[in-house]
Amino acid sequence: MKSMEVVRLTDEAELKQFMTRLLQRSPAQETEVMVTEDDSALTRFANNGIHQNVAERDATVRVRVVKDGKTGVASINQMSEAAAADVLKRAVAIADLQPRSEVVPMPGPAAARRVDAWSDATASATPEERADFVETVCAKAGRAGLKAFGAFSTSAGQFGWASTTISVPRKRRSIPS
C-alpha cells in the first residue's frame, strides 16, 4: 500500500496495548491517557526553488491522574514501558502537590461518533509529488516573470484516548495544506 511507504503510524493494536498497560500500572484512583501521533511533511519554496524540505514522526502521550481528590498532568513523546512509568510518576508527583479541589470528572461511557477525516491521497503523498506540485507553481511564476514563495504540507495522524472509566477507539485524520 502506497500510504504505508510514506506515512508510518503505530498499529492500532499496539496503541491500545500501550494505553491499557499504562492505565493498569497507574497508582491513582482515576487515570486517563491521550495519545496523538503524527507523521507530517512540509516543502518550502522561495525564489522559484525548494529551499527547505522536511518530515517528522512524533507522538504525544498526555496523562491525567486523579489521586485523593487532586489532579496532575504530565506528557512525554515516547510509547515504551519506561516512558509510561516515567510520565505516570511525574503526573502523580504534580497531583500530590495540588490543593484538594473540585476535580473535573473523567468522562463516562458514551457512544463515539465516527468522523471520516482520512484521505489516502493526502496520507500517501510522497516527497516527489510535493516537489512536482511546487515545480508547477514555480514554473508558472517563472514564465510570468515572477517569483513564487510558499509551502506545501501533508500530514496524517491518529488519536487515541482511554481512561479507567472508558476507552475511545482510535481516530485517524489526514491534512493537506
Place this chain on the structure above:
Amino acid sequence: MKDLAEAALNAAQVKGASYADVRLDEHVTQDIIVKNGQLAAVSDDASEGFGVRVIVDGAWGFAGSARLDKAEVEQVTDRAIRIARASARVRSAPVDLGPPVTSRGHYRTPLERDPFAVPLAEKVDLLLRADAAMGSVKGGTIREGSMEFIRQAKLFASTEGAFIEQELFESGAGIEATATSPDDVQNRSYPNSFGRHQGSAGYEYITALELDRHAGRIAEEAVALLSAPQCPSGVKTLILDASQTALQIHESCGHPTELDRVFGMEAAYAGTSFMTPEKLNHLQYGSRNVTITADALTPTGLGTFGWDDEGIPAQRTFLIKDGLFVGYLTSRETASVLGQQSNGTMRADGWNRIPLIRMTNVNLEPGDSSLAEMVSETKDGVYMETNRSWSIDDKRLNFQFGTQLAYEVINGKRGRMLKNATYAGITPEFWNSCDAVGGRAEWRVWGLANCGKGQPPQVAHVAHGAAPARFQHVKVGILK
C-alpha cells in the same frame, strides 16, 4: 546515542549524501502557574528524538523521529535522502556550505543550582508569597505568577567530523497584576511582559529576581493606571526603559539582519528585510551612540551556548558599529553566498526541526548615560516602560509599540503617570535619533522566549542586552 548518530551518518554517506548531520535532542520543560492565591497549573513535558539533515545533488532534505532505535535511524535517514533528491528537482543554485566545520567538545550552561533539583513546593511557595504581596494591594483584580525551567541535552555530529555534546538550562519567572474598572483594564508585570523573564542559568536566577519585593509595587501601579491620564499625542523626546529597548532591538535590528530573511527564504511566512546586501557597510542605520552586537557568549543570555546547530563556535560579532550597518546573522549556507563564513546563529527548537538563523544575544552595547541623566536633560518627553503591544511590517521598517506604564517628563523632572502609551517610527530614522544610551550599571540581559519563525513553526529563545535609551523627535501617542 553516539551509536545512533554514527549509524545515521554512515547510512547517509552510503546512500549518496555529500553532507549529513544528525542531532539527538532531549528536552524537558516544567511550567508552574499560580493565580489569585492558588496553584493553577503545573505541567511537566518531555520530548526526545533525532533529526537527520542531508545534502544530495546540491539540495537539502531533513527527516526526524521520536523513535530512538537503529531501525528507525535507517528509515529516517532514507527518508531524508529521498526528500533531498526530490528537492534537487526544483532547486535554485546548489547548496554551498563553505569550509568544513570539525568542531568537537562539550558545553554545559554555567549554573549554581540545578532548577530540576529544587523541590516543586519551594518554587510554588515563592510564587505564592509574591501573589500574597500583590493581593495585599486594594483594587487589584487578577494576580498571576509563573515559572519555567528547561533542560536540553543535545548531541550534534556531522560527516565533516564535528561531534558536540551540550547540556543547556533555562530558568525563568515573572508576576503580573491586573486592575479593572467598569471601563478600563490595566496591567503591570515584573520583571518583563510575556509572562516571565528567562535566562540561561540555574535556580539562582529566580531567587535574584526578588519577585516578592516587587510584587506590591506593580500591583499599586496597575491600580494607579486606572485613574491616570491618557498618554498625550505629539512629537516628543522618548525615553525607553531597558526592557522596551530590548524588544525594540529585537524587532527592528535582530530580525532584519537575519540573512535568510534578506534572501527571501522567509518571505512567505516571517517576512523579509529592508537591510539588503548593497546596504552592508554603507547604511547609517543609527547614530554614533548605536552599536549592536550578536554575542552568543553573554552570560545568562538565552542565546548563549557552546556551538550552534551547525557546529559553529559561539562568538561575538558586530551588526551595527557606531551606527553603521556592518554585519548579518548568518548560517553556513547564507554566509557563503556573500563570501563570508557563518557567525554561528543556526538553531532549531527541537530534534524535529531544521536549524534556522535565529538571534543569539543581540545586544545594544552600553553607552555613557543613565536614566536619571536622560530625564534631567529632557524638556518635553515621555518615559515608557515594559512592553504591552508590538507591530512591525514584514521588512522591519515601520513599527508601533505600546507599553504598560509611562510618565511624562517635563523640564528635567518625571511628572504624571500616563496610561495607554504608544510610539511609532521608521527603523533607521528612529535609531539615528538615539542620543543617549545608559551605561553598564543599568545594562541588563533580557530574555525573550517567544520568537516565532519558520514552517513548520519554531519558537526560539533569544536575548537582548540593553540599558535605557533616549530618542528625539518621536511620534508618541495616537496621532490624528
